[in-house]
Amino acid sequence: MSFVVTGLAPEPFAPLFGADEATLAAAGAIRCRVDAKPGFPCRISLVDAEPGETVLLLNHEHQPADTPYRARHAIYVREAADAPARYENRLPPALSNRLLAIRAYDDRGMMIEADVIEGRDAIPLIERLIADPRTAYLHAHNARRGCFAARIDRS
Secondary structure (H helix, E strand, C coil), rough: CEEEEEEECCCCCHHCCCCCCHHHHCCCEEEEEECCCCCCCCCCCCCCCCCCCCCEEEEEEEEEECCCCEEEEEEECCCCCCCCCCCEEECCCHCCCCEEEEEEECCCCCCEEEEEEHHHHCHHHHHHHHHHCCCCEEEEECCCCCCCEEEECCC
């Protein structure tokens, strides 16, 4: 079954792009200078930021459903990111080279299935989960750190 992986919209984060340290601190965010690749996966562009680039580390509510699965976690966003990435029937670089936890949710925001898999091997799992008629959407998480990586929908 066809699927699409999308990055987050930059607009909610844009007021923090270029903000001073006091403004970032008030928002619970910090600016980091990238010193390694991979290591700082942007949730907007779905690629790892380049060494020397700046990213914001902040807390993001990726699962807003009013269920026990409501969730927030730390994510990176590139200050240079201006549009959400979109990958059809393939995984973006920030997912394909990591160990992933893929979680399927129903239309009420309840988790119905989950598995852990290397990103390079994840497409058959994604296709199987998205083909389940109970599945409304998937979330990919970086399994080692637990942080939200991207949303996956039927295309």
